[in-house]
Amino acid sequence: MKKWSLIIGVCLLMGLTACGQGEGEVQPADSKGIEHRGNSKPKSVVKELTDKERQQVLSKVNSGMVQAQNSFGLRLHEALHQELEEDNLIISPYSITQALALAYNGAAGDTASEMAAVLGWEEQDIASVNDGNQQLKLLLERGSGVVLNAANSVWYNRGIQMKPAYLDVMKNHYAAAAQATDMESEEAKDAINKWVENNTGGMIPMIYDKPPGGVAALINAIYFNGGWSNEFNAADTTDQDFTLMDGRKKNVRMMKQERKYDYKEGESWQAVRIPYGDGRMHMLVILPKESSSLNELHQQLWQDTSLWKDDFGYETVQLELPKFKVEQTFELPDALKSLGMVKAFSETEADFSDMANDGDEFYVNYIKHKTVVDVSEKGTEAAAVTAVGVDTTSMPLEPIQMQINRPFFFAIEDRDTGTWLFMGSVMNP
Incomplete structure (x- = not known):
């Protein structure tokens, strides 16, 4: 029987532009003067949920799935850490989970x-x-003082018998429009790249540099834009030393701000939540104390994250946070195999027969994940791309000091659901 290939591409973009729904064009950010990149023409603003609507959707969100996603992200973080050791490590659990959900x-x-x-x-x-x-996507997208939108599309070869039930799920639960094409053609490459560009505001202009080939491409684009609830004053940003894992010093641009934050500390760490927008999303930063290390913090994180879920006080914190931009690309198969996802990568044992008539001959041959996180005085700009390839076959008297001048862990978190959109360890900002 002829061997086929399937490409599943997932782009997660956090930045200064918004993505449309389904086959729609790029949506604008909100009306707060956030600019758009690229040549895409924005359409309408996504309607925010009212408080009542948000509570109704929140009651339908499966908290167990959110916990599972965060746990999966940390287990993958641990597996990748074994490969990278002292390098930066930034991933998007949300992006990777949504990519794998399509498969x-x-x-x-x-x-x-x-x-x-x-x-x-x-x-x-x-x-x-x-x-x-579907419910989590709706809750995350529809208002929290930030912009987070997602778009999906299915591209497949003419003549390939994609199963109607599979395409129905893609349409009804993932808002994915389907398009038959010639996957070996330049036209298919150009059309898919144009869709990617339109739905990432031009920040990701292309995903293919040659025709994708294979039987199909499943593309997901997710957009996030988060400005700090209280911006850092750029005039207060100064050059300071950041101590690397090996003890060497690196000069970084350090932002400074003193105000009340959700704050908590333990014997060996400090934690602060820096809010975005209306406060329903924030960046959680966990800093090991000088008597500890990021490696010790990792061990605690990988075992149990409950310490950083509740019981935060509201304290005056004199915060110093480095501006940083980190870009990384990962190959995920080995890490996923180490977690127990083995058969999907086997040419003889993989079974994707619920996808297409020939799906029992498909197998995953690569999963690539790329992330970009840029933190500045105004907020956070970040992007992640996941591509899954399938071949056939109490108030203190004085401000608390938290000088983040050494390796630290962070997560971009939705307050109401606890969803970690991004997480990572910054060793070298």
Whole structure:
């Protein structure tokens, strides 16, 4: 039987532009004067949920799936850390999970079981998984003083028998419009790249430098824009030393601000939540004390994150945070295999028969993940791309000092659901 290939591409973009829904063009950010990049013409602003609507959607969000996503992200963070050791390590658990959800809907048998186990979905049927992802997407997108939108599309070769049930799920739960094309043609490459550019505001102008080939491409674009609730004054930003893991000093641009923040500390760490927009999303920064280290903090994080979920006080903090921009690219198969996702990568054992008539001959041959995180006085700009390739076959008297001048961990978190959109360790800002 002829061998086919399937490319599943997922782009997660956090930046100064917004993505449309389905096949729509790029949406603008909100009306707060946020600029747009590229030549894309924005359409309408996404309507925010009222407080009542938000509570209704929040009641439908599967908290177990959110916890599973964060846990999966940390286990993947740990696995990748074994490879990178003292390098920066920034990933998007949300992006990777959504990418794998598109593939999971086409998986069957032991392949689906392994994927569910790694993603923490063993106790959920597929309908619950899809509904959970749909409700979470709605809640995250529809207002928190930041902009977060997602768009999906399915491109497949003319003549390929994609299963109607699979395409229905893509349309109804992931808002993915389907388009038949010639995946070997320049026209397909140009059309997909144009869709990617339009739905990332021009920040990602292309995903393919040659025709994608194979049987199909599943593309997901997610956009986030988060300005600090209280911007740092650029005039207060100064050059300061940042101590690297090996003890060497590096000169960085350090932002400064003194105000009340959600704050908590333990014997070996300090933690602060820096809010975006209306405060429903924030950056959680966890800094090991000078008597400890980021490696010790990692061990605590990988074992149990409950310490950083509740019981934050509201304290006056004299905060210093480095401006930083980190870009990374990962190959994820080895890390995912180490977590137990094995059969999906096997030419003889993988089963994606719920995706297409020939899907029992598909197998995952690569998963690439790229992230960009840029933190400045105004807020956070970040992007992540995940591509899954499938071949056939109490108030203190004085301000608390928190000088983030050594390696630290951070997560961009939705307050209401606890979803970690990005997480990472900054060793060298």
